[in-house]
Amino acid sequence: MMDITCIFMSVLMIVADGFIVHGPSGPLVAPLGSSVVLPCYVDELPVMEDLEVQWRRTDSDAQVHLFLDGESRPESQEQDYHDRAHFFTDQIQRGNFSLRLDNLTAEDEGEYICKVHSQDSGETVVLLKHERLLVSGSDRSVSADDGEDVTLNCSVDSHIKPEHIEEVLWRRTDGDILVLLFQNNETLSDSSDEQYRDRVEFFTAEIPKGNFSLRLKSVTTEDKGVYMCQVFAGGLSANATVELDQLGFSSWHIAVLFFCFAAGSGAVLLLCSLIYYRYKNTVTSSIIWTLQVSLVFCPNICLFFAFMLWGFTEGSLHETVTCCALCILRPVMLIWTLRYLKCLQDNHKSWIRFFRITHEFTVLTVIVYSVLFAYGWRISAHDTDNISRIFSGIFFGGVVLFCLLSAGLNDALCIFLSFFQLFQLISSFGLPSPGFLFVPFVLPLLTRLQARFECLHHRWMTILCILIITLLDIILVIYAHLTILEREKEYLEWTCVILFIEVLKIAVIVEHRVLKRMLKEDERSRVQRRRETETSQQGSNTLSLCNEIMFMFGAVGLVLLNSVTLTAELILKARNGERVMKDMRVIVFPSESVFVLCWLILQMHAYWRIVIAGSTQNQRNLHQRVQLMEM
Structure with missing residues (x-):
């Protein structure tokens, strides 16, 4: 409507007492920051006496400029137009009252009116627009x-x-x-x-x-x-x-999905085949053993490649290295658990004794602390003081050394390994508080207490005390790691990894102090167990079934959980553009910790039954001796 009004007024040229003031034929458009001329002129030469030319804004009635008494009056201008609006002074006597507006801004857009007063009067309207930024x-x-x-x-x-x-x-x-x-x-x-x-x-x-x-x-x-x-x-x-x-999906993503599917479906198919052939009397034990080993190795190798390819596309370096290491080391854990299954023959048991949980613990510890060492070294690269980096390297070397020596695990190695682990983290990530230095020195005391309790007369008291002290030791170590790493952005993820390493340490200690004895006593008491009552035999069969179920959970359940989680994460990330789960370690390592803890509880229960059975048999033998002596 404003454009129509302006054109209409410009075309008709407002006439007042025969005095005609001309303006532009249409709206003026100029770039921001430029200068623009607002036309205003008359055909007849004006009478300079009593000539007044006034430029105003129609929307705010702000005075843009004024010509009065033969000269321009800049003092009458609004502040926004000061030094920006100018008459062509030498052209005024020729009837040109146009105005030059410099440094055009967005606020200058609008309607301007030019009023001319002399012997006659007239006016014209100019519509000014700036170029729109589109x-x-x-x-x-x-x-x-x-x-x-x-x-x-x-x-x-x-x-x-x-x-x-x-x-x-x-x-x-x-x-x-x-x-x-x-x-x-x-x-x-x-x-x-x-x-x-x-x-x-x-x-x-x-x-x-x-x-x-x-x-x-x-x-x-x-x-x-x-x-x-x-x-x-x-x-x-x-x-x-x-x-x-x-x-x-890229070719990398398709490869990840392929290996996840191969791991999950392969584990299920191998499990079904194993169950079928075990209950088929015509099948030789070598076939069963081949299926058992394939179930241990093949799905985990596929899962290893899936996590490795995931790291090339979506996963972080720390996430990829730790998850790949766990997948490739999981067969060591599973083969270690095979020795406690009754379904295997003795010759196979002798072969699998070379696989120990100690190997998984030491290798995984070296890998995890290598990643932490590299991470700490990188974040301290800009520090002017290199003392902390030197000590971090020394303590990391100690961790590697004592892990290599821990094949024959003993109390001294446990003491020094925990000591070097904590001091490596303190050197890399800083000391949370000065009082925190006492933590590494408390750990040796707890470890020495474990050795003291081995001399107790009752074996059940020995086991109970060792477990309590071990749990206190593990809780203290985890607390120390969490306190040191709490300022890091991967705090939760490293918590899950450290938790699993400490659970493995429990398994190593229990194997060293308890489970070896259990296997020996199990062999010695095989004859006595054959004489047990039917009720006890049913209880033993129930325990054996629980062991097999837990093994299947580790061999198949964990693989399915990891492969399904990784597949779902990849599909959801492709659909939503962001990861639902920020790091796979929060699923992989806690589930692995649950498996190891449940397995240890079952084995401790089995050892408890052996101790109780041995104690009952000794009482019977003693009672028989007393009766013979009385006769």
Whole structure:
């Protein structure tokens, strides 16, 4: 409506007493920051006496400029127009009352009225507009396969020259992440977030045309989301959004899904085959043994490759290394548990005695503390004082040394291993408080108490006391690790890993102090157990069944849990663009800890039964001797 009014008034040229004032034929459009002339003139030469020319804003009635008594009056101007609005003074006597407005801003947009008073009077209206900053993106979401390059469109649809554009900024709207910045006619690649550094760029040759589209290289599922292109020019800003959606699976992702499926389905098929052949009397024991070994190794090897490929695409370095190490070491744990299953023949049992849980504990400890050492070394790279790095290297060397010596585990090795573990972390990540230094020196006292309790007369008291002291030792070690690592961003994940290592330490100690005796006494008391009552035999069969169920949980259940979790995480991340579970370690290591603890509880229960059975048999023998002596 304003445009129509202006044109109408300009065409008709407001007439007052025959005095005609001319203006523009239509709205004026000018770029921001430029100068613009607002036309206002008459055909007849004006009479300079009593001539008054007044420019005002129609919306606010603000005085833009005034010509009175033969001269311009800048003191009458509103502050916003001071030194910006000027008459062409030498043209006024010729009937040209046009006004030049410099350094155009967005606030200058609006209607201006030029009023001329002399012997006659008249006026004209000028409509001024500034150029709009229009930024266009893509109307449709952009799709791409993982690993491909993709272009996110952003065009500045305006007459503003690229050199007048102050800043173009690409950012992720969901996390306010800076993707790429163009400022002062220069692309600032170093300003990009680490996630996008060296993967984003502008089309340099297209920038003079107002094309600020972004090329995103090697797209990953984490790149999925809404991107905003913000343009700043002349005090104005405009933006456009582009959605990156429907990311397909890359060849790496397909490989991960393949190995997850192979691990899960392979474990189930091998278990079903094993159950079928075990209850088929015509099958030789070698076939059963082959299936048993295949169940231990094949699914875990597939899971190892799945986690390794996951690390190449989505997983972090720490997550990948620790999970791969656990998968490749899980067969050691499973073969160690085979020796406690009655379904195997004696010759197979003698072969599997070479696999000990101590081996898994030492290798996993070296791998985990190697990762922690490398992480601590990296975060302290900018420290001017290298003393902490030197001590960290020394204590890490101690951890590796005592892990290599722990094949013959004894109290001294336990003392020094825990001592070096804690001091390595203190050297790498700092001391939480000065009073914390007492913790490493308390651990040897607890370990020595374990040895003292071995001399107790009653074996059940020995076992109970050793377990209590061991639990106190483990709780103290876990607390120490959590206190040291609580400032790190992977605090929860490292908690799960350290917890599993300490559970393995319990298993190693129990095997060293208890389970070896259980196996020996089990062999010695085989004859006595054959004479047990039917009720006791049923209890023994129940325990044997529990052992087999727990073994199947470790061989099949854990593999299924890990493979299904990894598959679901990959699919959800491809669909949502972000991980549901920030780290797989929070699932993998706690479930492994549950398996080891449940297995140990079953074996301790079995040992308890052997102790009770032996004690009952000794009482019977003593009673028989007393009766013979009385006769």
